[in-house]
Amino acid sequence: MTQNPDAPPPHSSACPDRLIVLDRDGVINHDSDAYVKSLAEFIPYPSAIAAIARLSRAGYAVAIATNQSGIARGYFNDAALEQMHAHLTELVENAGGQLSGIAYCPHGPEDGCDCRKPLPGLLYQIQDALALPTLSGSWMVGDSLRDLQASETAGCRSVLVRTGKGSRTEEKRQYAEDTPVFDDLAAFADWLLA
Known part of the structure; x- marks a missing residue:
């Protein structure tokens, strides 16, 4: 997992209900x-x-x-991904915030890894990096069914946003009925911070 060097060091007293894990494409940026x-x-x-x-x-x-299976498919490499993530980190910092880390799966669907969503491996990488005893109570915000499935398996509270593939995901209704749905990440933040 890529960790922000400016973020506070991980410690065992970190609180799972103060963790929000975001999918990237479709939640943070155009997919x-x-x-x-x-x-x-x-x-x-x-x-x-x-x-x-x-x-x-x-x-x-x-x-x-x-x-980020585009790496396994040969569409781009780790260096290109790191460039995107460095830019994202800079944008967040310029807005007065910080990212606690970025976990990504570079594998393709047939690679047999344990990190490609809908498997929960990326969430567990974040849990380990932040030294959290559990993910129960944390949030996972995504735009696809596989985000919600990974979230459920890891014990997170799932949130669906309508950006990216989210509207199509909402139409299919294959996720838990009590999953909150928001127009976008900003609407989720408004609700959570209200």
């Missing part, structure tokens, strides 16, 4: 069926950057768990 392959194609939602900063300033640890 693409052709994959987000470069910094030029990485287009964040301004409201999402502001929401991350607001949550961070309110005392939440905000981390990212993202499938």
Whole structure:
């Protein structure tokens, strides 16, 4: 997991109910069926950057768990991904917030890893990096069914946003009925901080 060097050091008294894990593509930035392959194609939602900063300033640890199978498929490499994530980190910091870490799965669907969502491995990487005893009570915000499935398996509270693939996910209704649905990450932040 990529950890923000400016974030407070992990400690065992971290509180799971103050952790918010975000999917990346479709939640923080525009998604693409052709994959987000470069910094030029990485287009964040301004409201999402502001929401991350607001949550961070309110005392939440905000981390990212993202499938990036474009690496396994040869569409881009780790260096290109690191460039995107460095830019994202900078945007959040310029807005007055901070990211506690970014966990990503570089594998393809057939690679047999334990980190590709809907499996919960990325969430467990974040748990370990932040030295949390459990993920119970933490939040996972996503736009796809596999985000919600990973969240459920790891014991997080799931949230669906309608950005990215979220509206299509909502139409299919294959997730738990009590999953809250918001227009975007900013609307979730408004609700949580109200």
